[in-house]
Amino acid sequence: MEENQFLALISANQGIIYKICQLYRDTNVDREDLFQEIVFQLWRSIDRFRGDAKPSTFIYRIALNTAITAFKKEKRAIVSYTDQLPEIAMEAEQTALVQRKESLFAAIRKLEEADRALIALWLDELSYREIGEIIGISENNVAVRISRIKNRIKTTLTT
Amino acid sequence: MKNLWASQPIEKKSKDVLAEMLKVKSHPVLKKIKIQLLLEMTAWLILLAVYYTMFDGEKRPWFINFVFMLGLLQAIAYNLSGYLAAKNLVQGDNLFNSFTNYLKQLKKFRSSAIGSRLLLMIGLILFFSYGLEMNSRRIIAILSISSIFTLQLWILYQQWTKRIKKLEVISKNFGDG
Numbered sequence: 001m002e003e004n005q006f007l008a009l010i011s012a013n014q015g016i017i018y019k020i021c022q023l024y025r026d027t028n029v030d031r032e033d034l035f036q037e038i039v040f041q042l043w044r045s046i047d048r049f050r051g052d053a054k055p056s057t058f059i060y061r062i063a064l065n066t067a068i069t070a071f072k073k074e075k076r077a078i079v080s081y082t083d084q085l086p087e088i089a090m091e092a093e094q095t096a097l098v099q100r101k102e103s104l105f106a107a108i109r110k111l112e113e114a115d116r117a118l119i120a121l122w123l124d125e126l127s128y129r130e131i132g133e134i135i136g137i138s139e140n141n142v143a144v145r146i147s148r149i150k151n152r153i154k155t156t157l158t159t
Numbered sequence: 160m161k162n163l164w165a166s167q168p169i170e171k172k173s174k175d176v177l178a179e180m181l182k183v184k185s186h187p188v189l190k191k192i193k194i195q196l197l198l199e200m201t202a203w204l205i206l207l208a209v210y211y212t213m214f215d216g217e218k219r220p221w222f223i224n225f226v227f228m229l230g231l232l233q234a235i236a237y238n239l240s241g242y243l244a245a246k247n248l249v250q251g252d253n254l255f256n257s258f259t260n261y262l263k264q265l266k267k268f269r270s271s272a273i274g275s276r277l278l279l280m281i282g283l284i285l286f287f288s289y290g291l292e293m294n295s296r297r298i299i300a301i302l303s304i305s306s307i308f309t310l311q312l313w314i315l316y317q318q319w320t321k322r323i324k325k326l327e328v329i330s331k332n333f334g335d336g
Contacts, residue, residue, distance in 0.1 A: 003181070007174045014177075015169040022167075033187040035172075037248075039180040040189075045249050062249055065257050068329055069248045071188055097166070104163050114332035117254065123164040135333060136255030153160070 001046050010039060013059050016124070020060075023108055023116050024067035034067060041066045053133070057126070061134045064117045107156040111149065118142065119149045192245055196238050203231045214286070223289050230282025237275040244268065258330040262323065269319035273312060280308040 001009075010017075017038050021031040042062050049058045108116055114135075121131045128139040128146075135142070183189050207228065210216050216224050244264065251257035288301050 003178070007177050010177050011172075011174055014172060018169045019164075019167060036180045036185070036187055039177060040186055041248055043181045044246065048252075061254065065249050065254055068254075069258070069261055069326070097163075101163050101167060104160060105167075112332050113329045117333075123161055125161070134253060136251075136253030137334070150160070 001049070006043060006046055009055055010042065010059075013056055016056060016059050017063050019124075020063045020067050020120065022105060023120055024113070026109075034070060037070045038063045038066045054130075056124075057130055057134060060121060060124075060126070064120075064134070068113050068117070103157055104153070107153045110156060111152065115145070115149050115152075118145055119153070122146050189242075189245060192242055196242050199238055200235050203235050207231050210286075216286075219286065219289050223285055226278075227282040227286040230279040233275055234279045237271060241268070241272075255330070255333045258326065258333060262326055262330055265319070265323050265326065269316070269323065272319060273316055276308075276312055276315060280305075280312075284308075 017035055020038070021034045025031045025034050042059065045062050049055070108119055111119065118131065118135065121134060126134075128142045131142045131146075132139045137145075179185050183193065210227070211224075216227075248261070249257055250260035250264065284301065284305060288297075291297055
């Protein structure tokens with residue numbers, strides 16, 4: 001695949017990489033490093049993409065593989081700053097939505113690496129068959145595990 | 160849950176920024192490994208070039224020279240192979256297979272990392288201590304240097320083992336029903 005074609009493919013699917021970085025790293029610097037590592041590994045692996053699966057399935061597989069195996073710096077004390085000033089006029093509804101999103105991501109980050117991969121794929125509407133192919137387990141196994149993970153997230157969100 | 164997930168805003172990167180990410184020189188980890196590798200290799204190559212005349216290589220028997228050279232050359236080869244391996248994190252057509260293969264590779268690397276460092280240390284100690292008239296001060300010095308080397312080996316082994324164990328747990332979680 002030509003570099004231009006590859007860049008167009010990544011550009012169109014960069015949301016997948018972005019979300020995986022959010023799930024597997026705790027700071028913005030680490031997320032940026034991981035994003036770059038994933039793009040680099042995709043470029044190195046692109047010749048193995050045979051086209052019999054969807055490009056997004058291929059991107060998920062390489063991105064998750066890289067997120068888990070890439071060297072991860074030791075955890076530092078995390079000080080998080082928001083890049084926006086709180087606006088008093090911000091709609092209460094919008095604030096609630098942002099909080100719910102943050103809670104969901106926080107609950108997913110508490111899961112084991114393997115479970116995080118499974119739930120991310122399910123949340124992005126991949127079928128059990130596709131998830132099974134990416135992970136390397138049967139469809140039945142996927143269904144059972146997704147059900148368990150969903151329950152675990154619900155418990156975390158309600159406690 | 161799916162609605163919340165889908166509504167997460169994405170910070171889009173331009174194609175120019177993405178193109179820059181394909182280069183080793185802007186890679187966060189490989190760039191550092193490459194610099195370290197070049198520095199180490201240059202040091203070993205300079206030592207190889209001058210040791211025979213500057214450090215009296217010609218006055219030592221051939222097997223001492225052989226072990227010394229072998230130690231340095233294999234250290235260079237090992238560094239290169241480590242750099243190439245760091246470039247390839249994806250080792251299979253699904254995550255479970257990829258982790259299984261990657262773990263096998265890491266275990267081989269742990270053994271070869273220890274073996275390589277050990278051979279280098281033996282070569283250096285043998286070369287620089289050969290022919291010295293031994294007295295208690297020199298023996299203590301050689302033993303101290305050997306102890307530091309051994310400690311280094313132990314730390315290296317622990318670092319590899321920690322990483323392998325962590326990946327073993329993840330790999331098991333992927334495969335478990």
